[in-house]
Amino acid sequence: xxxxxxxxxxxxxxxxxxxxxxxxxxxxxxxxxxxxxxxxxxxxxxxxxxxxxxxxxxxxxxxxxxxxxxxxxxxxxxxxxxxxxxxxxxxxxxxxxxxxxxxxxxxxxxxxxxxxxxxxxxxxxxxxxxxxxxxxxxxxxxxxxxxxxxxxxxxxxxxxxxxxxxxxxxxxxxxxxxxxxxxxxxxxxxxxxxxxxxxxxxxxxxxxxxxxxxxxxxxxxxxxxxxxxxxxxxxxxxxxxxxxxxxxxxxxxxxxxxxxxxxxxxxxxxxxxxxxxxxxxxxxxxxxxxxxxxxxxxxxxxxxxxxxxxxxxxxxxxxxxxxxxxxxxxxxxxxxxxxxxxxxxxxxxxxxxxxxxxxxxxxxxxxxxxxxxxxxxxxxxxxxxxxxxxxxxxxxxxxxxxxxxxxxxxxxxxxxxxxxxxxxxxxxxxxxxxxxxxxxxxxxxxxxxxxxxxxxxxxxxxxxxxxxxxxxxxxxxxxxxxxxxxxxxxxxxxxxxxxxxxxxxxxxxxxxxxxxxxxxxxxxxxxxxxxxxxxxxxxxxxxxxxxxxxxxxxxxxxxxxxxxxxxxxxxxxxxxxxxxxxxxxxxxxxxxxxxxxxxxxxxxxxxxxxxxxx
Amino acid sequence: xxxxxxxxxxxxxxxxxxxxxxxxxxxxxxxxxxxxxxxxxxxxxxxxxxxxxxxxxxxxxxxxxxxxxxxx
Numbered sequence: 001x002x003x004x005x006x007x008x009x010x011x012x013x014x015x016x017x018x019x020x021x022x023x024x025x026x027x028x029x030x031x032x033x034x035x036x037x038x039x040x041x042x043x044x045x046x047x048x049x050x051x052x053x054x055x056x057x058x059x060x061x062x063x064x065x066x067x068x069x070x071x072x073x074x075x076x077x078x079x080x081x082x083x084x085x086x087x088x089x090x091x092x093x094x095x096x097x098x099x100x101x102x103x104x105x106x107x108x109x110x111x112x113x114x115x116x117x118x119x120x121x122x123x124x125x126x127x128x129x130x131x132x133x134x135x136x137x138x139x140x141x142x143x144x145x146x147x148x149x150x151x152x153x154x155x156x157x158x159x160x161x162x163x164x165x166x167x168x169x170x171x172x173x174x175x176x177x178x179x180x181x182x183x184x185x186x187x188x189x190x191x192x193x194x195x196x197x198x199x200x201x202x203x204x205x206x207x208x209x210x211x212x213x214x215x216x217x218x219x220x221x222x223x224x225x226x227x228x229x230x231x232x233x234x235x236x237x238x239x240x241x242x243x244x245x246x247x248x249x250x251x252x253x254x255x256x257x258x259x260x261x262x263x264x265x266x267x268x269x270x271x272x273x274x275x276x277x278x279x280x281x282x283x284x285x286x287x288x289x290x291x292x293x294x295x296x297x298x299x300x301x302x303x304x305x306x307x308x309x310x311x312x313x314x315x316x317x318x319x320x321x322x323x324x325x326x327x328x329x330x331x332x333x334x335x336x337x338x339x340x341x342x343x344x345x346x347x348x349x350x351x352x353x354x355x356x357x358x359x360x361x362x363x364x365x366x367x368x369x370x371x372x373x374x375x376x377x378x379x380x381x382x383x384x385x386x387x388x389x390x391x392x393x394x395x396x397x398x399x400x401x402x403x404x405x406x407x408x409x410x411x412x413x414x415x416x417x418x419x420x421x422x423x424x425x426x427x428x429x430x431x432x433x434x435x436x437x438x439x440x441x442x443x444x445x446x447x448x449x450x451x452x453x454x455x456x457x458x459x460x461x462x463x464x465x466x467x468x469x470x471x472x473x474x475x476x477x478x479x480x481x482x483x484x485x486x487x488x489x490x491x492x493x494x495x496x497x498x499x500x501x502x503x504x505x506x507x508x509x510x511x512x513x514x515x516x517x518x519x520x521x522x523x524x525x526x527x528x529x530x531x532x533x534x535x536x537x538x539x540x541x542x543x544x545x546x547x548x549x550x551x552x553x554x555x556x557x558x559x560x561x562x563x564x565x566x567x568x569x570x571x572x573x574x575x576x577x578x579x580x581x582x583x584x585x586x587x588x589x590x591x592x593x594x595x596x597x598x599x600x601x602x603x604x605x606x607x608x609x610x611x612x613x614x
Numbered sequence: 615x616x617x618x619x620x621x622x623x624x625x626x627x628x629x630x631x632x633x634x635x636x637x638x639x640x641x642x643x644x645x646x647x648x649x650x651x652x653x654x655x656x657x658x659x660x661x662x663x664x665x666x667x668x669x670x671x672x673x674x675x676x677x678x679x680x681x682x683x684x685x686x
Contacts, residue, residue, distance in 0.1 A: 061643035066636055099645035099670040178628075181642040205672060209655065212665070220659050309674035313662040316676075322663075346636075418637045419663065420644060421674045 004053045009091035011059030014119030017149035019056040063106045067346035085166040088114030094124045101188035109174045113167040115143040136195040208425045231294045242286035250279035277457035287364045291333035292438035300429035309421045318401045319408025324354040331361030335573040347417035353407045357400040359568045365512040449572040456510025496556030496606035508569045555609025559602035567598035623685035625650045
């Protein structure tokens with residue numbers, strides 16, 4: 001029989017580090033309050049034993065929940081069938097022992113069976129603080145274990161002390177008044193006074209405060225912009241060679257398959273339908289990986305909550321708050337983890353607005369689309385393309401700000417709006433964990449978004465191959481996909497594009513990046529991946545409507561760029577939004593509003609260009 | 615009251631904020647109670663949050679949150 005144990009504690013107290021040591025997994029552990037946004041379940045690491053299950057919960061300041069992540073913890077403790085009788089492991093940050101003891105009294109009031117694990121033992125030593133844990137355990141009437149997250153010291157004793165019986169008496173939900181808090185705090189102070197001995201205490205915050213005088217001082221925003229610019233610039237510097245290798249590798253495999261079986265439909269299906277679709281997914285992996293590495297580094301070092309605090313005031317002007325910063329920043333890599341990160345925002349209103357504008361942040365999937373369209377606008381001027389590219393990121397922020405401002409006028413302020421960001425100590429980032437977590441999140445992106453993209457891309461390819469005419473691939477215009485594009489052409493025409501681009505836009509609903517490869521199919525580019533963009537640009541320059549007028553003008557291309565900036569095309573994002581918001585109405589409303597605004601904007605840009613510049 | 619940085623203050627009272635009662639509750643959660651000695655470290659640029667520290671607290675508070683702490 002397996003026994004279950006629930007890890008509970010305040011944000012950033014070291015719960016997830018303990019969970020990693022107990023289970024051997026490396027789930028998310030970061031130096032940022034509120035990093036665990038879902039609870040996770042893991043089996044005990046086999047080297048420590050068997051038949052023990054651990055549940056890691058999001059940090060909570062008390063058992064009276066005030067934000068969605070705290071509600072998750074409350075549900076684990078009270079409602080979840082698997083865990084509502086499980087023994088609790090209350091994890092307490094040794095440096096904040098006195099304050100976090102409040103949770104001990106709450107757990108006792110709630111009638112929860114639990115033991116205490118005190119973490120940050122290394123920092124207590126560095127601070128010259130000695131605590132008599134045996135006496136503390138007697139005072140509180142609860143078993144106490146100590147644990148060093150850096151070395152794993154203490155893990156054996158914790159496991160040996162785990163009870164093998166489930167709680168039988170029911171738990172009760174508590175409601176505390178100010179007097180209860182005050183009483184708990186006084187009790188904690190008296191208890192700690194009895195068991196603590198400080199000799200020549202070192203101020204562990206000394207170094208942190210010194211760094212904060214720079215990072216949060218008069219030049220705080222200069223550092224902020226430098227760090228964020230460095231993060232995004234390095235993202236492109238580091239990822240480009242890897243993306244190139246992936247692209248070239250898959251191009252080579254496709255070519256080899258087709259060369260070996262020149263007349264086989266199956267071989268063409270594998271080469272063009274499957275291998276190329278895999279390439280479309282994997283080509284973004286380096287960028288996403290490097291973004292997660294960068295964010296992991298900033299989180300682990302302790303800078304990210306400070307960045308959120310710095311940007312809080314400007315974001316308030318936009319109707320948001322500092323806690324929206326990390327989700328919005330993550331949105332530049334991928335909207336899916338960004339939407340999940342909104343659970344950390346306590347205010348319903350801020351969460352609503354943030355999750356609404358996240359899809360407007362320029363995620364990695366838009367990059368090849370922007371690349372193609374900007375190269376069309378500024379051929380042979382890569383420097384200008386680079387500048388405009390950066391400008392599009394900035395424009396995404398501005399458009400997001402405008403959307404947020406508009407939404408904040410319609411959405412009433414909620415009573416749960418507060419910021420109060422704890423600033424953790426600056427600590428040396430643990431690269432091994434950062435790398436493992438970045439790999440884990442990247443894998444999660446590939447497994448969540450990958451199948452949808454792959455299925456849609458394969459479907460599109462098949463749509464272009466059927467109905468077979470004399471057992472041969474039909475002309476694209478006669479294929480199913482071509483027929484669909486032609487039916488919808490009246491919708492695309494006001495944007496200044498024909499059915500072929502329309503097919504590209506439809507295909508982008510699988511994943512935006514599919515647009516470029518679909519355009520290559522609809523415009524009959526036969527070159528391999530490395531030549532594809534060059535040939536496609538040449539064909540785009542010559543592409544004409546039936547009346548002889550050019551399809552790709554500055555107006556229509558600017559309209560397409562605007563469309564891609566605003567439109568919510570990623571179906572995986574919509575599915576995530578439904579799950580995160582718990583409302584199909586909200587997710588589908590967002591889908592409709594963003595796409596209508598994108599369409600109307602693209603039409604307006606094209607029509608204005610036609611009227612004034614043609 | 616003009617706040618001086620880097621000098622200790624005592625929390626006289628934690629004021630209720632009618633528009634948002636959760637602010638007061640969260641201040642309790644963070645360990646702010648009457649009689650606690652705190653240091654106002656600084657205020658972030660451009661009217662940003664205040665940084666307040668106490669023996670076990672190092673936290674950034676928005677102006678409206680900071681104003682809930684009646685300091686002396």
